[in-house]
Amino acid sequence: MKRSGTADLPLHYGAVPPWLAERMAKLGLAITEVVLMEYGKADWIRRMSDPCWFQSLGAVMGMDWHSSGITTSVLGALKKAINPHAKELGIYICGGKGKHSRQVPNELVAVGEQTGLDAGQLVHASKLSAKVDNTAIQDGFQLYLHSFIVSNEGQWAVIQQGLNDDTGTARRYHWHSQQLQSFVNEPHTAICGLQTDNILNLVDKEAAPARSGILTLSKESPNELLSEIQHLVLPAHHDVRAKDVDLKRLGAMLWLTHEKKPADFEELLLLEGMGPRTLQSLALVSEVIHGTNSRFKDPARFAFAHGGKDGHPFPVPTKVYDETISTLHTAVQKAKIGQSDKLQAIKKLTELAQRAEEGFIPNNNFEQLIEKERNESWRYGGRTVMGKAQPPTRKASKGVQLRLF
Numbered sequence: 208m209k210r211s212g213t214a215d216l217p218l219h220y221g222a223v224p225p226w227l228a229e230r231m232a233k234l235g236l237a238i239t240e241v242v243l244m245e246y247g248k249a250d251w252i253r254r255m256s257d258p259c260w261f262q263s264l265g266a267v268m269g270m271d272w273h274s275s276g277i278t279t280s281v282l283g284a285l286k287k288a289i290n291p292h293a294k295e296l297g298i299y300i301c302g303g304k305g306k307h308s309r310q311v312p313n314e315l316v317a318v319g320e321q322t323g324l325d326a327g328q329l330v331h332a333s334k335l336s337a338k339v340d341n342t343a344i345q346d347g348f349q350l351y352l353h354s355f356i357v358s359n360e361g362q363w364a365v366i367q368q369g370l371n372d373d374t375g376t377a378r379r380y381h382w383h384s385q386q387l388q389s390f391v392n393e394p395h396t397a398i399c400g401l402q403t404d405n406i407l408n409l410v411d412k413e414a415a416p417a418r419s420g421i422l423t424l425s426k427e428s429p430n431e432l433l434s435e436i437q438h439l440v441l442p443a444h445h446d447v448r449a450k451d452v453d454l455k456r457l458g459a460m461l462w463l464t465h466e467k468k469p470a471d472f473e474e475l476l477l478l479e480g481m482g483p484r485t486l487q488s489l490a491l492v493s494e495v496i497h498g499t500n501s502r503f504k505d506p507a508r509f510a511f512a513h514g515g516k517d518g519h520p521f522p523v524p525t526k527v528y529d530e531t532i533s534t535l536h537t538a539v540q541k542a543k544i545g546q547s548d549k550l551q552a553i554k555k556l557t558e559l560a561q562r563a564e565e566g567f568i569p570n571n572n573f574e575q576l577i578e579k580e581r582n583e584s585w586r587y588g589g590r591t592v593m594g595k596a597q598p599p600t601r602k603a604s605k606g607v608q609l610r611l612f
Contacts, residue, residue, distance in 0.1 A: 216379060227590075228280070230528050232288040233288065234531065235264075235281070236292070237535040237539055243297075245496070248296075252384075255366065261277075262277060262506040264495055264509075265281045267513065272515060283304075298356070301333075302333075302355050348370060349371075366379065366382075447519055456560075458567060459569075463559060465487065493553050493556040496553075513531070534549075538553055585598045
């Protein structure tokens with residue numbers, strides 16, 4: 208299991224517009240419910256500690272695919288959607304940005320009262336993780352976000368983010384209780400950020416001699432160290448470029464959902480009344496739910512589900528977004544009463560897309576794909592923070608073909 212790594216998170220400011228925030232909460236809840244049904248609470252907690260999956264989740268929810276804003280917006284949407292159903296789901300999200308981060312101890316005490324978990328231990332873990340990332344790691348980033356995510360079974364994940372004003376970047380820190388052997392020796396599942404200069408990292412395995420002369424944060428020491436390092440490197444440019452995407456995976460999915468339309472779908476009761484554009488989004492949502500770890504190395508690909516609020520790679524298609532939410536919500540509700548056909552059909556999308564990749568050779572007309580999505584965005588209720596998408600001019604609308612496959 209990979210435990211640590213780096214990624215560049217360009218700093219973005221600005222609030223998420225209400226029309227997107229509401230949809231993010233609904234889609235986040237639906238995805239969470241499916242993951243809990245199919246894989247359980249421990250796996251959902253593990254996913255939240257995986258920076259690549261977390262970034263892909265934010266992209267499929269319509270956030271800017273590479274920015275630091277994914278952290279605050281996704282956690283805010285999930286907290287808003289999940290906490291009202293926490294007793295049913297067995298998942299609690301505490302903390303957040305700024306003043307909300309300081310409420311974590313009180314929130315964890317309330318969780319302990321509801322679940323019987325040892326709130327003292329949870330608060331201890333919360334405080335130590337913050338202390339490590341803000342003090343034991345002196346990398347120029349000042350924490351401004353602290354979220355503690357815990358299940359009623361006791362597994363937890365911590366997601367924190369720090370700001371570096373000098374570089375205009377953010378660094379995100381991930382923790383996972385199941386991977387944690389010591390708070391002071393390689394404790395992270397991942398650290399996402401751009402390393403600029405030499406840093407002081409007192410929880411690095413090489414810093415053991417230095418730690419011995421300092422007030423220790425924990426008496427425990429790990430039995431073994433895991434050597435793999437997880438990297439998620441996100442570029443400074445805002446637009447989505449071909450080099451940011453696995454074109455074979457994206458092209459195979461587009462070919463499958465727009466062109467082939469295999470008979471399997473109708474047999475699985477999935478395609479009735481559903482157009483190819485919604486199926487494209489649902490296929491990417493399905494992969495976020497059912498894909499293996501190795502498939503989240505290019506988070507930009509998942510922006511082709513619902514675009515981005517700043518118009519990259521294209522405006523958020525609100526009509527498609529709503530159809531995706533409705534389809535997933537209906538599948539979840541039916542599965543709760545024993546009718547899981549539709550939920551299994553959505554899972555089948557991931558299998559069919561992966562099968563379509565075998566021997567698939569994409570064309571290199573990536574810019575044409577972006578142009579097509581932007582030209583057709585108005586048909587699907589496309590919106591950005593600047594306003595609603597408008598029909599293209601006659602000149603711009605001519606001759607645009609979907610030629611990625």
